[in-house]
Amino acid sequence: xxxxxxxxxxxxxxxxxxxxxxxxxxxxxxxxxxxxxxxxxxxxxxxxxxxxxxxxxxxxxxxxxxxxxxxxxxxxxxxxxxxxxxxxxxxxxxxxxxxxxxxxxxxxxxxxxxxxxxxxxxxxxxxxxxxxxxxxxxxxxxxxxxxxxxxxxxxxxxxxxxxxxxxxxxxxxxxxxxxxxxxxxxxxxxxxxxxxxxxxxxxxxxxxxxxxxxxxxxxxxxxxxxxxxxxxxxxxxxxxxxxxxxxxxxxxxxxxxxxxxxxxxxxxxxxxxxxxxxxxxxxxxxxxxxxxxx
Amino acid sequence: xxxxxxxxxxxxxxxxxxxxxxxxxxxxxxxxxxxxxxxxxxxxxxxxxxxxxxxxxxxxxxxxxxxxxxxxxxxxxxxxxxxxxxxxxxxxxxxxxxxxxxxxxxxxxxxxxxxxxxxxxxxxxxxxxxxxxxxxxxxxxxxxxxxxxxxxxxxxxxxxxxxxxxxxxxxxxxxxxxxxxxxxxxxxxxxxxxxxxxxxxxxxxxxxxxxxxxxxxxxxxxxxxxxxxxxxxxxxxxxxxxxxxxxxxxxxxxxxxxxxxxxxxxxxxxxxxxxxxxxxxxxxxxxxxxxxxxx
Numbered sequence: 143x144x145x146x147x148x149x150x151x152x153x154x155x156x157x158x159x160x161x162x163x164x165x166x167x168x169x170x171x172x173x174x175x176x177x178x179x180x181x182x183x184x185x186x187x188x189x190x191x192x193x194x195x196x197x198x199x200x201x202x203x204x205x206x207x208x209x210x211x212x213x214x215x216x217x218x219x220x221x222x223x224x225x226x227x228x229x230x231x232x233x234x235x236x237x238x239x240x241x242x243x244x245x246x247x248x249x250x251x252x253x254x255x256x257x258x259x260x261x262x263x264x265x266x267x268x269x270x271x272x273x274x275x276x277x278x279x280x281x282x283x284x285x286x287x288x289x290x291x292x293x294x295x296x297x298x299x300x301x302x303x304x305x306x307x308x309x310x311x312x313x314x315x316x317x318x319x320x321x322x323x324x325x326x327x328x329x330x331x332x333x334x335x336x337x338x339x340x341x342x343x344x345x346x347x348x349x350x351x352x353x354x355x356x357x358x359x360x361x362x363x364x365x366x367x368x369x370x371x372x373x374x375x376x377x378x379x380x381x382x383x384x385x386x387x388x389x390x391x392x393x394x395x396x397x398x399x400x401x402x403x404x405x406x407x408x409x410x411x412x413x414x415x416x417x418x419x420x421x422x423x424x425x426x427x428x429x430x431x432x433x434x435x436x
Numbered sequence: 437x438x439x440x441x442x443x444x445x446x447x448x449x450x451x452x453x454x455x456x457x458x459x460x461x462x463x464x465x466x467x468x469x470x471x472x473x474x475x476x477x478x479x480x481x482x483x484x485x486x487x488x489x490x491x492x493x494x495x496x497x498x499x500x501x502x503x504x505x506x507x508x509x510x511x512x513x514x515x516x517x518x519x520x521x522x523x524x525x526x527x528x529x530x531x532x533x534x535x536x537x538x539x540x541x542x543x544x545x546x547x548x549x550x551x552x553x554x555x556x557x558x559x560x561x562x563x564x565x566x567x568x569x570x571x572x573x574x575x576x577x578x579x580x581x582x583x584x585x586x587x588x589x590x591x592x593x594x595x596x597x598x599x600x601x602x603x604x605x606x607x608x609x610x611x612x613x614x615x616x617x618x619x620x621x622x623x624x625x626x627x628x629x630x631x632x633x634x635x636x637x638x639x640x641x642x643x644x645x646x647x648x649x650x651x652x653x654x655x656x657x658x659x660x661x662x663x664x665x666x667x668x669x670x671x672x673x674x675x676x677x678x679x680x681x682x683x684x685x686x687x688x689x690x691x692x693x694x695x696x697x698x699x700x701x702x703x704x705x706x707x708x709x710x711x712x713x714x715x716x717x718x719x720x721x722x723x724x725x726x727x728x729x730x731x
Binding site for chain 1: 444445447448449450451452453454455456457458459461462463465466467469470473480527530531533535536542543544545546547548549551552553554555556559560561562563564566573574577578606609610613614616617658662665666668669672673687690691694695700703704707708710711714715718
């Protein structure tokens with residue numbers, strides 16, 4: 143009996159040795175594939191950066207000039223002066239500031255109502271809320287345009303700001319998931335002490351959900367910064383343009399001015415990247431959260 | 437003194453009221469209005485004129501462009517979503533290997549393209565695909581190094597949609613993050629069970645990973661379908677729908693009818709068809725995922 147088990151362990155050992163070697167090989171291959179994929183994902187960026195510093199003639203040069211012969215820093219100066227860049231930046235930031243207020247106030251309130259208070263019709267309305275996530279913007283775009291037009295809001299920031307004060311299904315969903323995780327006993331004991339729902343919401347729940355609030359703030363920034371079709375439809379006045387739609391004006395019909403366009407691209411991507419690297423944790427957490435608990 | 441249930445009812449509805457009002461004003465009401473407009477001939481300068489189902493009949497029987505844009509958008513949905521889901525899923529499976537170190541760096545690298553604003557993404561890829569200049573665009577120069585003669589990409593009706601699929605896959609890194617989150621949630625014991633039975637990576641993937649990950653896959657598929665149906669920027673910025681209408685997307689057709697041709701009624705009919713198509717595709721995906729018969 144004893145002998146047999148020794149043989150067995152020997153067998154397992156050699157098998158394990160074999161697998162160990164096999165492991166390294168396999169890991170090497172995986173690293174190699176990942177490295178290639180990473181290069182593919184990163185190269186367009188490097189190209190964006192390198193083109194933003196080039197002379198227009200150099201962009202189509204053969205072979206590719208990764209480092210421009212002369213660094214054309216004035217592409218960045220031009221990018222901010224060919225179009226009223228700072229006006230558009232100011233517009234974008236104004237819309238973002240208001241959207242942040244609207245988004246943080248409305249979504250937290252609504253999410254609390256869906257997560258922590260029991261009332262008739264709650265589940266039904268929540269299903270409707272989830273369904274609205276599926277609705278293409280194009281369906282409401284025309285009536286909304288006509289509605290805002292009647293209010294004389296077209297060409298102002300209002301059509302982009304006011305709706306943020308009425309909740310966004312994506313954020314409500316995200317916050318609700320967070321709120322549900324807070325133990326009910328905590329809220330109940332406060333209720334017994336006579337605290338009103340609003341006090342519980344603002345004094346107990348919100349302080350516990352700072353990461354979720356950070357996520358909502360970050361994603362609101364991103365959505366608004368990147369939004370294209372909203373400003374395109376509602377901001378018909380070129381003085382009110384956001385960066386996302388204003389930047390296109392660099393590209394004139396006859397001359398795309400690629401280098402200036404790429405410089406503007408770097409300028410517009412940079413803030414997002416900085417925010418991402420500073421607040422990476424929240425990004426990953428937020429995206430994972432909405433995905434998993436779905 | 438109110439009883440607890442009444443108090444909860446009032447409080448709950450009060451807290452939810454911003455969304456309830458928002459839903460009525462900015463979603464439900466426009467939705468119904470859009471349906472009404474879809475039954476009219478409506479030029480913004482004149483009052484809408486009721487014409488019954490004429491818009492719909494024209495769309496389905498005579499509008500050649502409708503068929504074209506619908507085909508293009510569905511092509512993007514079926515091919516584009518498949519490619520991006522399969523690619524990101526494979527990358528996630530690689531990244532999920534517990535033996536690897538430093539995967540968070542790779543994860544960041546794959547995620548970053550998601551952050552680039554769509555407008556910038558569009559102009560950047562226009563330049564990458566560009567066929568201008570002597571030696572072709574950037575991508576074709578790279579392909580040239582490997583000895584491949586690249587196509588005209590956005591300039592060639594046969595390749596233009598493929599070009600958009602590649603671009604969309606490039607910026608689908610958020611799917612990887614979601615997949616990885618899901619993979620982390622799969623209990624280790626299941627893998628160990630397969631190992632004990634002598635199964636390798638392949639068995640683990642087929643018998644454990646994919647079935648356990650199914651809800652997340654379906655979630656990613658559905659959100660991708662919804663986003664892809666609404667794809668607008670690339671057609672609007674990069675190609676203007678060309679060449680030969682090969683990248684003319686449904687959302688662009690709705691936009692042009694409404695805001696460039698002034699056919700608000702017709703555009704509304706198109707948008708309602710879009711809503712129903714999206715709804716049907718979502719339901720099919722949910723059904724395939726087994727979510728509808730779970731209740």
